[in-house]
Amino acid sequence: MKKTASKKIKTPVSTVIGRVIIYFILGLLAFLTLYPFWHVIMYSISASEAAMEGGLFFFPRKPTLAAYSLLARNKLIFTTYKNSIIRTVVGTCINLIMTASIAYPLSVKRFIGRNFWTMVIFFTMLFSGGMIPTYLLVKELGLLNSMWALILPGSISAYNMFIMRNFFQSIPPSLEESANIDGATPPRILVSIIMPLSKPVFAALALFYGIAHWNSYIDCVLYIDDLSKQVLQVYLRSMINVTAFGQVGEAADRAAIAGTGMSEETMKMAAISASVIPIIIIYPWLQKYYVKGVLIGSIKG
Template sequence: MKKRPAEITSMVINYTILIILAISTLYPFWHVLMYSISDSRAAMSGGFFLWPRDFSIKAYQLLYRTRMILTSYGNTIQRTVLGTFLNLAFSASLAYPLSLKRFRLRGFLTMMIFFTMLFSGGMIPTFLLVRELRLIDTPWALILPTLVSPFNMFIMRNYFQSLPASLEESASLDGAKPLRILLSIILPLSLPVIAALGLFYGIFHWNSFFDGILYINDPQKQVLQVFLRNIITVTAIGSTTTIEDRALGAGLSEESMKMAAISASIVPIIIVYPWLQKHFVKGVLIGSIKG
């Protein structure tokens, strides 16, 4: 079917707007990456960075020469993997009973959980609780206070409700217990929402730094974002040498080190996202419509 001129014009306008929005969104990341792999003197001339200027990876060599960044990477990976797994496990364990219409406390518990989305205990009471539980300087201080996100849990609950009730009824008639039904039927059918929420939880853990500042005092246990924040704010990179001294000694500018530090934190997430993208939109849409 031949398209009318008005439709063609509308399509051109829409695609133009989308392309402009895509470029304006992606260019800041591209600028940071190109700046970080450019020679410092050429980079300091300013302007737009569409490609590297006098390609150089000295900033990354200096950054990864510091043992603390590898330790921080390990701590962050540990937090992200363990935290995301526990987030999904506890969210599913809570969402499943709340998705069952026969569960008598369903309405009461839903209201109580929703209440926590509006009001919280605050930062100081949370810190005091973590300290009294002797979780300071442990990975659990970064995971347990955010074990379940009410918003994400409700998305998962709505997705569970969208599944045919006949599947659960058939399994119950065959003698399957609720836990068996959840593990063998519900979760395998909920991979889209699990992937979407896993991405949410994973990005949250990877990017979090404020709780790391509050609860982690041991430099050997600090997460990547805290370490990179110290670099960006020009604090110590080692026990006696500052980032400014090391950068100047290697012929690098502070800006090059900052750009390299920022790139080091965002590239892993950019690499992981395409693997989960096919489940992302479907999981969020289905989980957010029915409720």
């Protein structure tokens, strides 16, 4: 609509200048957000001694995949990668099942105690016990050093639950009521009536939960000690820390790098790229659904 308007009416010079400035600033911002990722990927496929000179990398210098072949020999990165995938998939499934099973009753008017439980859940968004009591609880439950410690304590996000409940409430209640009168049980109604109508909100929450699981870091540091049960983020962190500020990384990593003529920086960049490239590949799809999801949440919530 705007486009036709600007064609019909001659745009004043000041507007044109303003537009040029805005286009330039936005272009610069886009460059500033994209370049670091490009830099890392280019760095990881450059020969170490050439990369050490620093500066901007628009193209790889003396391209080589040596860092990746060294990385492929590292068993831990595969283990932690696998753990991250398991955590994300299992965690997200549990998230969705748990969230839907509480969001649906709370969206039904005849549910006795609906307001009470809504308030109980809402309050958890305003106030929390904090890190230490939660840690001690997880410890008491005997979940330390198991995948469940990463999945169960966050199995429902109150915020996401409300997004889903609000979506359920936007479905005409007559549908649910008539199914109920016809004798369909609540789980049946949820699965065969509510869920098919709520695909967008399930997709959105699957993304929210999934991304949170994949990127989650602190809880893994808190609850998991055993490196073979650790997730990718923590392992990446330990790799990145190999030389940063004298902190000690994994001895095995340093031993593997020593004697190959490859700098630790290049190794780190390869590891970072290995974790970022899959995300970048699915990113166009990811962002499309993510944007939709945020809008479902913000308009109805």
